[in-house]
Amino acid sequence: MRDPEHEQISREKLEQLQLERLQLKVKEVYERVPYYTQAFKSRGIKPADIKKLSDLTKLPFTSKLDFKKNYPLGLMAVPMERIVRIHSSSGTTDKPTIAPYTRGDIETWSEILARGLATAGITSKDIFQNAFGYGLFTGGMGYHYGVERLGAVVIPTSAGNTKRQITLMQDLGTTVLGCTPSYALIIGEVAREMGVDLRKTKLRLALCGAEPISEQMREDIKEGLGVDVISDYGLTEAMGPGVSIECPYHCGMHIPEDHFLVEVVDPNTGEQLPNGVQGELVITSLTKEAYPIIRFRTRDITSLNSEPCKCGRTLARMSRVTGRTDDMLKVKGVNVFPSQIENVLLKIEGVEPHYLIVVDRTEAFSCSDIEILVEVNDSIFSDKMQTIEKMEEKLRLALEAVLGIQTRIRLVEPKTLTRSEGKSKRVVDRSELSNLK
C-alpha cells in the first residue's frame, strides 16, 4: 500500500479531515469565484454555516449546465499566472469542459493516480503501455504522470496505430496495457488477426477506463488479451482519470476520499441516498486548486459501499457505472436507458456487447421507434433457422418486459458495427446510418 495513512484511515478520522478540507474549500470558492458567491447567497448560505459534514447538503448542486454557462474558465479559483496546464473534454456536440491545473493540482493528480495504480496491483517493476489518447483528453497525460510518479516505465503510445501497439507490446515486454475498454477489444481482435498470441507475451494486466465497461465486455477483454482487467473511473470536471479504481478483488472502485467527497443522490429529487442504493454520483473536490467543484452532479449512475475492503483499504468503493441520467431516450413517450437494453442483451446467453440502438427521431429527445442491431457470434448462432428465430423472439420479449415498449431487433454479421478507437457509440440516428440500410 502506497499511502496507508490515508488508505486505511478510520471513518472518524476521515470525516474530520474531510470536514476541515471542505470548510477551507467552501470559504475559498465563496471568496474567489463569483458564480459560487452568487449561488451560496441565493440559498442564504455562508461558509461559516458548514459546521459538520452533513451540512454539505445545504450547499447548492453544480451541473454540466453551470460549466457551460461559465465557459471557458468562469469557475476558476486562482489567477491564470498559477495555471501550468489546460486539458479539455472532447465536447463533440457541445461546448467542451475546460480543465485548468495549477502546479499543485498536477502534483496531487499524479499522486492520486500513482496511489490508484498501486491499488490496481501495479508496481515500479511494471512496463505500462499507455494507449489512452494523448492531447487535450485527460487520459493520456494523466496516466503518464501517474505511472512516472509510481516509478514504473511508461510507453506513451497514445491510442491508434493498433498493429504497432501489438508489436511494441511484444518487443518491449509490456506488462500493463492502459486504454479504453472498446480499444482493448480492438487490440485483442487485431492481435488475433495478426496471429499474435498475447498470452505468450509478458502482458499481465489491462487497465480500462474513460468509458463505461459492462461485465460481459470485461470478460471479452480478458478473453481477447488473456489478462485480468482493472476498471478505472474519472471525469474531466473532477480532474480526469483516477477518481476511483478497482483493487484486484474487483469489488468496486476505491475512491480517494481524502481528495473527493462523494454522495449518491436521487436524480429527480436530489435527496441523498443510503449506501448500496443506486443513484446519481455527486462529487465535491477537497483539494483541487484551479477549478474546485462543489456538489457536481456527474449524471453517472452508481452506488457506494464504505465497508472496509478485503484488500485492507477503508476508502469507500463505488459500483460499476451502469448508466447515465442523460442517456435517457424517450421512445413513444416512455423513458428508455441504453443500459437497460445492454443488461437484457447480456442476460441472453452468449450475446456479445456489440450492439447499436438505431433511433428514428421525431424531435430532439423523442423518437417514434427504436431498432436494435445485434451482432451474431458463434455462441448464439445455430444451423437451424428456427433456433435463431426463437432466440430473437426471446430477446424481443425480454426487452419488451423491461422497457415496456415494443422494439425491433435486427441480427447482423460480426464487425458490421464500427468500433471507434475512442468512446463506443451505442445510439445512432437512422439518418446517420447510410451504410447499414
Added chain:
Amino acid sequence: MGIKQISVFVENKTGRLAAVLEVLEKKQINIRAFDVSDSANIGIVRLILTDAELGLHELHQAGFTARIDPVAIVELPDVPGGLLRAVVKPLADAGINVDYLYAYTEPSTNKPIAVIKTEDIARAEKVLKQR
C-alpha cells in the same frame, strides 16, 4: 455414415453469399453440397466441403460467424419415392423429427445423396442403416 457440415451466418443482402464463396475459392476448398435457409433479414448457408475443419477455420479468419455440426448422409435409390422410402418414412416411423434435409449427387458414384439433420444424429443413422 456421418459427416461434418459447416453453417455460416449471413445477412440477407447483396454480396454476402458471394463473400462466403470467395473465402472458400481462395483456399481451394471444394463444395460438395450446398443449401440456403433464409428469413426476411438473415440467411444460413449450409455447406458440405472437401475439408470441413479447414473451411471453418478460414471462414472464422475472414470474420464470419460459422459452426460445424454432424449430419447424417444416406445414398438414395434413384427411383420414384426413393427419398420417401429411404429417409423420410423410416425416420418418421421411428419418431425422429427432421430439422432439414437437402440432396446432392456424389461425383465418384454419380448417385444422389441426402444430407439429413436431426436432433440425435447417431440414432437417425442407426435407423437409416437398419433399413
